[in-house]
Amino acid sequence: VKKDEHYIADLAYGSSDARHMWAESKEDQASALYFDANFEDAFKIDDISSVFHYELLAKNGGLNSYMTEEGKGEILCSDFDGILNEDKLTNIPLAVSISHASEDHYLDVDFDKKVPDLDCKFYDELSVGNLRSEIHSPETSNEEVGVSESSVLVPRCFNDQFGKTAKEMHGDLGSKCRYQMPVEDNMGLKCSLVSDVKYVQATNDDRNTLEIGSSFNDDRDNTHVSFPYVKPPYISIYTHDEVGSASQCTDVDDFCVEDPSTDSCAETKITRARQRRLCRPPQRYLDGTSSLKLRLHNAKKHPSSLLEDKDLGVRSLKKHSRKALEVKASKTWASDMELDSDEEYEPVESSFNGRKFKRNDRRKSCQPWTLDEVVALVDGMSKFGPGQWTAVKKTFFLSSRRTATDIRDKWRNLVKTNCRSSKGKKDDQRNNSHVLPNPVIERVRELASAPPVLRGRGRGGRKLSALKCPDMPPYLAE
Template sequence: MDREEYLRKCSNMKCQRVQVDESYAPSLQDDEMEVEHLHAEPRNEHGSMDGNLASHIALNDKDDLELEVLDGFLDDVEIGDLEGTVGFSDACGGFFLDFDFATDVEVLGSGAYEDSLLENSNSESHSPGFSGSSTAGGISDSTNVPNNSQSKCKNDSLDETVTYDTHGVRSNPSQPSNIDCMYNISLDIQHLHELNNDHSLAGGILSCKKENITGELFRPAPSREKRFRKPTQRYIEESSNARSKEKVPTTGAKCKRRSLSSCNELHVRVKGLKKIPCEKSSNGNSDVTLSELQRRKKNPKKEKLEYGNEPSSLEEFEDENLAPKRCRTKDRRKQQRMWTIAEVTKLVDGISEYGVGRWTDIQRFLFSSSYRTPTDIRDKWRNLLRASSAQKFNKKEGEQNDKNGPRLLPFSVASRVLELAKVHPYPRRSKKSRDRQVGSSVIESKDSSAVSFGRRNVRRKKCT
């Protein structure tokens, strides 16, 4: 029959592909190889999937529902293929994403997956056609296949790695995981390599598709969402603020968001596994969320520490004064806390002990139980320098300006700050200024030498 011939053609194409794969990846034992393998040729996969779909459609043209579903999927695959020509990483992302949403992992990950494999071997042993795979999922007799035990062993060992990785990724195993899907696909391919089976690749993927399609309703592939540009940090913050006030998003939006997050997770996971250059968007997003999390995590801790510390009356007073200001400003800003005299003296002591610039040491040894970060300490020192110099200036000018200054630091502290400022200049001389100083000194020495050896210089000048 022409249908069978067509199918055989398709399967032969797959067969060639498999052989090519095997030629340059003969022993695919570890997972990294598998992932790399999948990354290495996404377009081939696309092509094979496409062909499989075509054959599948040709085979199951009587089933209208599935045809519709497959139409949607085929459309998706084509789009993915087109995107594959744009760039390599994009193609990878598109491929994985497409496959992820077209595949239900719960079905693939459980026994049905093995069933499909077995069934593939069955179909292969019985007849080269796909007559068996059109009834995918139901067949599970392991007695028919001669090399079943061997392949099953391989499969089991690989399954272990898969579950391990999955646990590393997330704690909730009920949710379908992209990694699972990916690994299952790679497992499938490896399994087929092991079997050295020409037709099983096509059949395997085909049965995967079938499983997914019959297992759950086909979700309209949100693969295009993944290419949306990652929002900036500010956008994320603002949108998160706005979203809390907004109504609950619709299910579609929810689905989209989940797909996006899972996409990122997939990319990150793959990156961690293989160190494959990912799209920058995922990186940025993860970084942003990480910093946000850190910030959120930091704040409550500090709040806790604050009460155990030293709540001086002055500080509380200042805090009360500044509380409305904080509320008015952005949320992400840390609560502004005034520096108490005790803190300032501690800071001055620390600087006199450790020197300027070793803010981490000062924070560790003197402000370890405080909410002051090294940056805070450094900023305070900058402000102290400014304030002390200004105070000095004011003192020289006259002391009638006390009202204008919001708060004057005590004379003792100011004097110490000034002393320290002399010993350890804060804006430590940069290379530039040092060079400038050196240059000036050179000029001075030149000048002095010119003064002392003026005639010689002049003579030299004349000579030259």
């Protein structure tokens, strides 16, 4: 987490490829923890009748998150100062702890949509040594640490030394480590849950280890195990080749111990995932699916206020998030691209005759038009005629990120590039890798050569395109 950014949002950023993460309490008492990760549709971990709380611990420089039975679904952020004043601290790792009262509680991960390329997600921007995650029991007061029934999402560790100490861990934790919950979906996604882990902690000293404690008391050394701490993702969601019955595993070795040398999810996939993050347009541009609406980092515009007012934490953030929920997707996408830390979004201000103009520094990432899109555009043109870009948008690009203006621009370019006098286009077949099929080009020419129809503005405008278009279905030709 960079200091100048919004904390909660960036905590979510830090969790492997998840872009956003938030808890949401529903009317029917079931709360859900949402991950808005680097794929189209977020999935949700549902069926948790509790509320997540997040809280930054200044002393430890980490995030403490826990869940209580009865809560308001607030997000607790307090004591930022201790973290902010820590100059060397660049990242605040996030660990999610889930505690629950019922014995056989499990997380039901429910995917709205297939996520075919959900690779191993790496937590590659983590600064070691600032993790501290404790589990607060619903039964105990919020101040007490310690719990009887709890689950923690533990990192997947790609260190073979983890394998060594896993035995040790097993001996310590015993059968308490029991969950490896498969997702019911055919994707075979799994969440690794370790039950009865009392704390997971990265040491702040030079030992550079991550500690897992199976029971808690004040002298943690009695109960904890340590193993080298090698940049694991905190929230481990990974694909398996098969769903497997995978119910419970009582052996620690069964979960998430992998050797990097034998793992297929090695460097290449890290790179690939990262590149995908860089290339993918912001979610709010994809389409307005529900999961994208809550954007905590919309509140990041005023990070300084968090600095100034500690008490602002809870409610203000809540308010921000609620406000963000209502905010319609707007063209502030650049602020959404906290992918590279060195790129800071700054609106460019230039003054001209005393007046100030703002513009976005970065333009929307270029999304090349696919052939299908072009065909849809041509269809739309033939159906509605020129100038009805919103109609085309609503009919053929409803769920697309292309706006009516985009569509119009594309049409303009299509006409420009395909309907020129043939003298200007010399050896245009050299790049026929992305050249349009001839039938499409012909249709573009036909439609473009249609005599200029009276450009009736608005929907009342009479469209003579039907006359020019033999493909027009009869019912449309009234």
